[in-house]
Amino acid sequence: MxxxxxxxxxxxxxxxxxxxxxxxxxxxxxxxxxxxxxxxxxxxxxxxxxxxxxxxxxxxxxxxxxxxxxxxxxxxxxxxxxxxxxxxxxxxxDDAADAMAQLLRGDDPVQRLAALCRADADPARRAHLARAVAPAAPAVLTHWDTRPPPLPPVTHGVRQATAADATRLETAAVCGALMGERYGGAHGRPALTVYLCEDVVPLLTAPAHPSVRRALFTGAAQLTLLVAGRAAEVGHPGLAEHYYTLALELAHAAGDRGSYAIVLRCLSVHTHRLGDHHRAVALGEAALDVAGSAVPHATRAFVYAGRALVRAGAGQGRASSGDLLAAERHLARATGPEGPFTSYPETALRYQRAEVLSRLGDHQGAAAELEGSLAARPADHHKARVLLHARLAHTLLATHQVEAAVDQCHHVLRHHEQLAAGSVHGTVPRLLRELAPYERNPRVRAFRERLRAAPH
Incomplete structure (x- = not known):
């Protein structure tokens, strides 16, 4: 603008x-x-x-x-x-922004999810959504009632939803997370919003046994969380916050304490990346308050690691280090099935630890964590590898290891070429900005030439 x-x-x-x-x-x-x-x-x-x-x-x-x-x-x-x-x-x-704001008002999260996804799936309206800024901070729970909240009303006269429907949503969320890791957040994003609008929303208002309905709301919350992360990744942070807010409301309607804590943790880190460190810490603390001791150890490790990062961003070094230790303890005790919402890989914790160490000025320690994470990452997790190599390049440049940093930049491009266009928004431009002071270096110039020749 x-x-x-x-x-x-x-x-x-x-x-x-x-x-x-x-x-x-x-x-x-x-x-x-x-x-x-x-x-x-x-x-x-x-x-x-x-x-x-x-x-x-x-x-x-x-x-x-x-x-x-x-x-x-x-x-x-x-x-x-x-x-x-x-x-x-x-x-x-009387402007388009107000019309969009009107779309996102209302007490029923199911209706708002349908309206938001319908607009996001429409190329003509997506441009207005892309310019959306963050909504007013949502009301966040800091304690969890043992009694689940009442579910939204059902639509009578339609097919009853079953446990098989809930299983399909769970499978869709797992597959969506995997595709995002392999091909980036821009891959299939419009299709996922259409799926939420046309397939998931009708299930949320279909008659079903209460346990099935709550499982459906958990599945919807997880899918909405994926869309939130993808919106942020392609450079639409305000739109992402609207999805994060909806994911919170859906997880609360499901009575799913673990999913609620996971969404809060993701929103906390998202807020940290936007530079609002005070709010990021408050959200991270709320995530741990909600999680308590009732959620699995893997979830608690994930939440502690998130709070470690946002505390480091807020200058709370000692508290951040304590959270990392807590995350390690819980991850060592974690059991259960592999999956994006049921486990927390050691490779992901190492990346988070590297971010914290970088914030605290330990660039050598951060580089070691990043190299360890890269060694264990699947070869086709191209998005994670772009982020890991880029973070390692930043870390090496912080200690003026320019030649080694350029090697990492070439790895970034190699994996970036496997991602859908628009994924990991801003990663390559940031590398170029950080390389600018070294533009006389022949290897830096060669990298810039390769980038200019790469397809866009």
């Missing part, structure tokens, strides 16, 4: 709401502009607002969507409470 255009209020009424919020935040116009630009970068938008832009907003003009949402997010982080464009005086009631 270019330097922000504004929609002028024909009456040029001042915006007292935004004025009051700036005063409460103890921010200047330039402070707000910088915060909005930073959030825009995290959402894949190139914004170049300055204090003059904010002065226009204070005098009654409005930025183009989705900037009003970003203003609300920036002030929410500063003030510690949720603010919407309506709260900031920047709401636009």
């Amino acid at each position: 270019e330097r922000g255009r504004t929609v002028m209020n024909p009456r040029h009424d001042p915006n007292p709401l935004l004025t009051a919020l700036l005063a409460e935040a103890d921010w200047t116009a330039a402070d707000l502009a910088r915060a909005v630009n930073t959030l825009g970068t995290a959402h894949g938008l190139r914004l170049r607002y300055d204090r003059t832009s904010v002065a226009h907003w204070l005098n009654g003009s409005r930025p183009r969507p989705p900037v009003g949402e970003l203003v609300g997010q920036a002030l929410s982080r500063r003030l510690g409470r949720t603010l919407t464009p309506l709260d900031t005086g920047l709401a636009e009631p």
